[in-house]
Amino acid sequence: MDIQAIRKDFPVLKEWVYLDNAFVGLMPKQVRDGYNSYVDQWYRFDTTGDRTILQEWLAKARKVRKELAKFVHVSPEELAYTTCTGSGLNIAINGTEWGQGENTVFPEWEHSPLDTHTTRRYGVEPRVWKPRDGIFQLSDLEKLVDDKTRIVQISEVSYVNGFKADLKAVSEIAHNHGAKVLVDSTQVVGALDVDWKGDNVDYVSFAPYKYLMGPAGLAFLYVKKEHIGELTPDRIGWKNQIYEGDNPEDDVDLETAEKFEYGTLHFQGHYAMEKSLEYLYRLGIKNVEKRNLELVSYLFDKLTESGKTIWTPEPKSNVVSYFQQGAREIATKLKAMKIKVTGREAHGDHMRVSVHFYNTEADIDKLLANA
Numbered sequence: 001m002d003i004q005a006i007r008k009d010f011p012v013l014k015e016w017v018y019l020d021n022a023f024v025g026l027m028p029k030q031v032r033d034g035y036n037s038y039v040d041q042w043y044r045f046d047t048t049g050d051r052t053i054l055q056e057w058l059a060k061a062r063k064v065r066k067e068l069a070k071f072v073h074v075s076p077e078e079l080a081y082t083t084c085t086g087s088g089l090n091i092a093i094n095g096t097e098w099g100q101g102e103n104t105v106f107p108e109w110e111h112s113p114l115d116t117h118t119t120r121r122y123g124v125e126p127r128v129w130k131p132r133d134g135i136f137q138l139s140d141l142e143k144l145v146d147d148k149t150r151i152v153q154i155s156e157v158s159y160v161n162g163f164k165a166d167l168k169a170v171s172e173i174a175h176n177h178g179a180k181v182l183v184d185s186t187q188v189v190g191a192l193d194v195d196w197k198g199d200n201v202d203y204v205s206f207a208p209y210k211y212l213m214g215p216a217g218l219a220f221l222y223v224k225k226e227h228i229g230e231l232t233p234d235r236i237g238w239k240n241q242i243y244e245g246d247n248p249e250d251d252v253d254l255e256t257a258e259k260f261e262y263g264t265l266h267f268q269g270h271y272a273m274e275k276s277l278e279y280l281y282r283l284g285i286k287n288v289e290k291r292n293l294e295l296v297s298y299l300f301d302k303l304t305e306s307g308k309t310i311w312t313p314e315p316k317s318n319v320v321s322y323f324q325q326g327a328r329e330i331a332t333k334l335k336a337m338k339i340k341v342t343g344r345e346a347h348g349d350h351m352r353v354s355v356h357f358y359n360t361e362a363d364i365d366k367l368l369a370n371a
């Protein structure tokens with residue numbers, strides 16, 4: 001991977017040391033061109049043959065769905081377009097037939113915790129999985145899950161301290177009690193390779209504006225094929241209409257996750273995604289993962305050398321946190337120097353550093369020299 005050549009695709013890197021990809025990723029020129037191609041097409045009303053502009057957009061959505069499915073190793077029929085991670089999580093939660101006395105289990109730091117108006121309406125008990133020394137222990141999960149647990153929720157990588165979940169083990173515990181596993185992979189896709197089939201998880205929601213380098217306002221829900229039929233769409237519109245009168249568009253196949261899409265999609269986002277996927281395919285996700293883990297190992301070593309207390313259990317993900325008094329003020333000071341990381345008071349004063357393939361060891365050195 002020629003990092004110096006790659007960095008030229010991200011002009012902001014000339015000015016910024018950017019180590020905050022867990023917040024928002026950077027956009028390469030190619031993705032900006034993707035956005036612009038959508039605007040230009042609409043502006044010129046540039047359609048092929050007898051296609052309408054809507055058919056052009058829907059065709060692009062189909063193409064990108066296929067490419068994304070290949071990227072995350074699932075089938076296109078198992079992926080639905082949504083608007084944000086929370087949207088996908090809610091589709092899975094609201095589409096579940098809940099019963100009184102059931103429960104959900106989720107980690108204390110979950111970004112969008114599984115305690116919702118729907119689950120409360122049904123009297124579902126939220127059970128919180130607490131970490132010990134930054135680790136969500138499987139032995140603790142085993143004590144929380146029982147035969148009344150319907151869904152175990154977990155982030156594949158924690159946005160707080162970068163803890164990487166053993167999804168396969170979580171699935172085994174949940175499935176032993178008949179519960180489903182609902183994953184938030186927003187901090188992972190684009191940074192590390194994923195294996196949701198191997199991990200045997202049931203639903204995965206993720207957004208692309210971090211490690212997939214854009215867009216915002218478009219996101220995805222993976223529903224394992226076997227569950228598509230049993231999950232009821234919680235919203236309806238022209239795209240998944242069930243009313244049997246005139247339907248303005250083609251019928252949606254109820255055997256596919258497309259049945260969860262109800263209206264106009266974030267079409268511009270598909271044009272951007274097409275380019276970000278093209279970019280990542282060209283680099284190879286395994287190479288991106290290797291690069292990110294090398295950078296994180298380097299960061300771990302440097303933090304240890306400088307006597308910092310690292311909160312992240314192991315250098316296994318793209319996100320690293322360390323305890324730091326006055327983290328928020330330090331992050332503000334760094335931003336003024338054009339060094340971008342996150343500093344938070346929540347869950348204990350900590351700095352969060354999140355790398356992507358375009359970072360260098362020199363970025364890390366510059367951060368630590370000033371933090």
Ligand SMILES: Cc1ncc(COP(=O)(O)O)c(C=O)c1O
Nearest residue numbers: 084085086111159184186187207
């Ligand atoms: C783990 C995780 N999930 C989801 C999100 C974003 O949620 P949404 O896409 O619903 O806005 C973030 C943003 O920081 C996140 O860290």
